[in-house]
Amino acid sequence: MLFNSLSFTLFLPIVFLLYWFATKGNSKAQNILLLVASYFFYACWDYRFLFLLIFSTLLDYFTGLKMDESSTKKIRRFWFWLSVSINLGFLAVFKYYNFFAESFANALSFVGIQTNFWTLQVILPVGISFYTFHGLSYVIDIYHGKIKAERNFIDYAVFVSFFPLLVAGPIERATHLLPQIQRKRVFDFSNAVDGLRQILWGLFKKIVIADSCAQFANLIFNDSGSYSGGILLLGALFFTFQIYCDFSGYSDIALGTARLFGIELLRNFSFPYFSRDIAEFWRRWHISLSTWFRDYLYIPLGGSKGGTWMKVRNTFIIFIVSGFWHGANWTFIMWGLLNALYILPSILFNTNRNNLDIVAQGKYLPTGKELLQMTITFSVTVFAWIFFRAENMRHAWDYLKSMFSGLLNIPNYTTTAIFIKTEIGIILPLLIAVFMIIEWLGREQQYAIQNWDIKIIKPIRWAIYYILVLIIFYYAGSGKEQEFIYFQF
Amino acid sequence: MKRFLFSFIKFIFPVIVLICGIEMYVLYYPSTFNKKAKYLKQHTDSIKTIILGSSHNQNALNPEFLNSQAINLANAGQDIQIDAALFFKNIGKLTSVNKVILEIDYHSLEEKNGPDYFRIPWYYRFYDIEIYPVSFLNRFSVYASSPSFFNQLILDEINPKKIRYKLNQFGFIMNDFPGVMEDLKYDSLKLAETAMERLKDKHVLQSVDNCNYNKSKLNTIIDYCIKNNIEVILISTPMYSTYINHQITAKNIRRMNYIDSLKNLSNIYYYNFENSNKFGVHDFKNDDHLNSIGSKKFTLIIDSLLNSAK
Numbered sequence: 001m002l003f004n005s006l007s008f009t010l011f012l013p014i015v016f017l018l019y020w021f022a023t024k025g026n027s028k029a030q031n032i033l034l035l036v037a038s039y040f041f042y043a044c045w046d047y048r049f050l051f052l053l054i055f056s057t058l059l060d061y062f063t064g065l066k067m068d069e070s071s072t073k074k075i076r077r078f079w080f081w082l083s084v085s086i087n088l089g090f091l092a093v094f095k096y097y098n099f100f101a102e103s104f105a106n107a108l109s110f111v112g113i114q115t116n117f118w119t120l121q122v123i124l125p126v127g128i129s130f131y132t133f134h135g136l137s138y139v140i141d142i143y144h145g146k147i148k149a150e151r152n153f154i155d156y157a158v159f160v161s162f163f164p165l166l167v168a169g170p171i172e173r174a175t176h177l178l179p180q181i182q183r184k185r186v187f188d189f190s191n192a193v194d195g196l197r198q199i200l201w202g203l204f205k206k207i208v209i210a211d212s213c214a215q216f217a218n219l220i221f222n223d224s225g226s227y228s229g230g231i232l233l234l235g236a237l238f239f240t241f242q243i244y245c246d247f248s249g250y251s252d253i254a255l256g257t258a259r260l261f262g263i264e265l266l267r268n269f270s271f272p273y274f275s276r277d278i279a280e281f282w283r284r285w286h287i288s289l290s291t292w293f294r295d296y297l298y299i300p301l302g303g304s305k306g307g308t309w310m311k312v313r314n315t316f317i318i319f320i321v322s323g324f325w326h327g328a329n330w331t332f333i334m335w336g337l338l339n340a341l342y343i344l345p346s347i348l349f350n351t352n353r354n355n356l357d358i359v360a361q362g363k364y365l366p367t368g369k370e371l372l373q374m375t376i377t378f379s380v381t382v383f384a385w386i387f388f389r390a391e392n393m394r395h396a397w398d399y400l401k402s403m404f405s406g407l408l409n410i411p412n413y414t415t416t417a418i419f420i421k422t423e424i425g426i427i428l429p430l431l432i433a434v435f436m437i438i439e440w441l442g443r444e445q446q447y448a449i450q451n452w453d454i455k456i457i458k459p460i461r462w463a464i465y466y467i468l469v470l471i472i473f474y475y476a477g478s479g480k481e482q483e484f485i486y487f488q489f
Numbered sequence: 490m491k492r493f494l495f496s497f498i499k500f501i502f503p504v505i506v507l508i509c510g511i512e513m514y515v516l517y518y519p520s521t522f523n524k525k526a527k528y529l530k531q532h533t534d535s536i537k538t539i540i541l542g543s544s545h546n547q548n549a550l551n552p553e554f555l556n557s558q559a560i561n562l563a564n565a566g567q568d569i570q571i572d573a574a575l576f577f578k579n580i581g582k583l584t585s586v587n588k589v590i591l592e593i594d595y596h597s598l599e600e601k602n603g604p605d606y607f608r609i610p611w612y613y614r615f616y617d618i619e620i621y622p623v624s625f626l627n628r629f630s631v632y633a634s635s636p637s638f639f640n641q642l643i644l645d646e647i648n649p650k651k652i653r654y655k656l657n658q659f660g661f662i663m664n665d666f667p668g669v670m671e672d673l674k675y676d677s678l679k680l681a682e683t684a685m686e687r688l689k690d691k692h693v694l695q696s697v698d699n700c701n702y703n704k705s706k707l708n709t710i711i712d713y714c715i716k717n718n719i720e721v722i723l724i725s726t727p728m729y730s731t732y733i734n735h736q737i738t739a740k741n742i743r744r745m746n747y748i749d750s751l752k753n754l755s756n757i758y759y760y761n762f763e764n765s766n767k768f769g770v771h772d773f774k775n776d777d778h779l780n781s782i783g784s785k786k787f788t789l790i791i792d793s794l795l796n797s798a799k
Binding site: 189192193196462465469473474 | 490492493496497500503504507508626633636640
């Protein structure tokens with residue numbers, strides 16, 4: 001069940017009304033309802049993998065309890081490693097087994113040994129990377145004594161499988177979400193309206209911008225050998241907007257939906273394309289994953305405490321692991337590696353915390369320096385996304401080679417101009433421009449249009465909402481809709 | 490909570506009204522489907538001739554110029570399985586039918602729509618036939634079956650520069666839409682020069698499986714007609730030379746073999762106008778569709794043949 005599908009449009013109001021009316025405000029009943037709804041939501045993808053989700057939930061629930069009850073550190077460690085190994089084992093089998101088997105076979109064939117490794121013919125269970133990380137953070141926190149194990153299974157199961165975040169995050173923490181599930185939720189009018197507004201903005205990002213950009217990004221990337229340098233650059237730009245609007249659109253819908261149920265999820269995006277350096281970009285992009293890696297990998301590895309070399313090593317580790325988390329492909333590892341290289345100067349010169357504030361805060365326009373910084377950061381990000389989008393390393397390399405050699409070829413600009421005129425048209429660039437202006441104006445909020453209820457008078461605000469609804473409605477029916485990119489991770 | 494629900498309903502109400510409005514519009518605006526379904530319903534006792542087929546027959550035969558009362562149930566993209574479904578759904582009710590005109594053009598036998606064909610729900614909605622299972626939503630909403638198609642249609646309706654369909658009472662499109670013939674100013678040289686590029690994907694599918702399936706479907710119609718003393722008229726509609734030159738011999742051999750196999754059956758007539766020199770460049774909209782001049786000419790020829798076939 002996709003957030004941008006008709007079935008979700010029916011599912012959400014039914015669960016919402018049952019949640020607030022049928023349960024009469026009883027939080028236990030609300031949690032049972034949320035759990036049933038979440039399992040139903042997940043089963044709509046593939047009911048077979050629901051058992052995997054339930055197993056993973058039971059595993060972490062019981063190992064959490066066992067760790068809490070452990071009388072010795074040794075027993076506690078046993079239960080901890082049991083949970084971690086099984087969780088990572090599932091990820092390894094479902095997500096990475098084929099990658100390792102094929103890479104090993106390729107490596108052996110390189111030295112002349114031909115092998116035929118057995119590969120798995122299974123589809124990747126949707127959301128496995130996300131709910132596994134939920135569970136891992138929970139058991140790690142218990143192991144380190146940061147939290148107590150949750151005794152109520154329903155509450156814990158809702159924490160793992162709450163449907164707005166189940167398939168693509170944000171990756172929640174027990175310390176943040178569990179207390180909200182345990183306490184009584186009271187309906188809050190302005191919070192619910194805010195939730196609906198965020199859903200509307202998320203749908204606009206996903207259906208209008210991301211799916212339209214996807215059409216051209218797919219066209220260009222899938223047949224990159226036939227296009228000139230300028231068009232390949234356009235393809236990379238379209239993918240840059242696609243991935244942002246796709247994933248942050250999804251996150252907006254998830255956060256907005258959770259708000260309707262009186263639950264606040266972790267913020268996942270904070271206008272990353274307005275970052276002045278890569279360190280700032282990574283504080284604003286997929287925040288819940290970045291902070292997860294910071295807390296559960298970077299800091300345990302020693303973080304920034306052991307001098308420059310330690311910092312550099314740890315940074316490379318988390319970026320490469322982060323790339324690998326996205327998928328079992330060398331392209332993702334390369335993408336992670338590139339980002340580590342980008343961030344390296346700021347670590348060496350200790351400038352990675354230079355831009356902690358919001359760019360041009362309280363102003364309409366950035367300074368020339370800020371504009372230049374943002375342009376450079378955006379450009380290197382576009383470059384890295386080419387690896388993220390490419391099918392394999394050869395594809396990425398060929399793409400970049402054609403793109404850069406083509407960009408130096410002046411006659412190719414005519415081809416690009418014709419492509420823009422005949423294939424892309426004016427509407428999509430215009431929509432992207434309007435979208436970026438709205439994002440810029442709203443960059444001090446949680447999401448771009450959050451303060452519209454204060455800034456814009458009701459008749460105009462509603463008129464704009466109706467325009468957004470109409471545009472979404474039109475694009476939803478255009479047959480361009482695509483799955484959310486992050487569902488594959 | 491009440492305040493929230495009230496505000497939400499107040500906001501969403503115009504949206505729902507708009508959605509319902511669009512649905513009513515696409516359901517009731519005078520489309521070829523709508524008009525033909527209505528005509529069929531109103532004239533069950535008096536229709537004597539049924540015309541089936543794809544856009545070739547749809548654009549080629551105007552019931553207005555036929556002597557006997559006819560309904561042209563041919564539609565764009567319609568294949569033989571839909572022809573058969575339409576035929577058997579309605580033949581029981583059409584008590585006066587004595588002739589069935591079937592299209593047997595170059596592409597007819599080798600093409601077959603799949604379950605994702607976007608007009609399948611339209612047939613369900615307008616003719617009550619379900620060739621493939623129709624989803625729950627599409628049973629209630631024609632718009633939902635192909636939003637992009639209807640979005641464009643609505644935009645075209647709003648756009649004053651766009652030419653609107655003019656349908657007669659039979660659901661036949663009376664006015665000519667710009668086609669390649671008009672675009673290239675009926676210049677046969679230019680038409681020939683550009684044909685390769687234009688027709689590279691046109692009716693290129695070769696499928697013996699589809700051919701066998703379609704033949705069996707046609708045979709069921711023919712068997713029924715023979716048993717019920719209904720004349721079967723198989724026609725191959727006029728085509729422009731560029732389209733003929735583009736044809737694959739193997740496909741034509743399969744088609745002609747099938748037509749030959751029907752030769753000895755009684756009450757079956759085959760008229761092949763594909764290469765007819767009676768039709769020139771000014772009779773066509775594009776390589777394989779007649780325009781209004783061509784369709785009038787062709788319908789009158791078929792009418793005289795139908796009368797002589799008696």
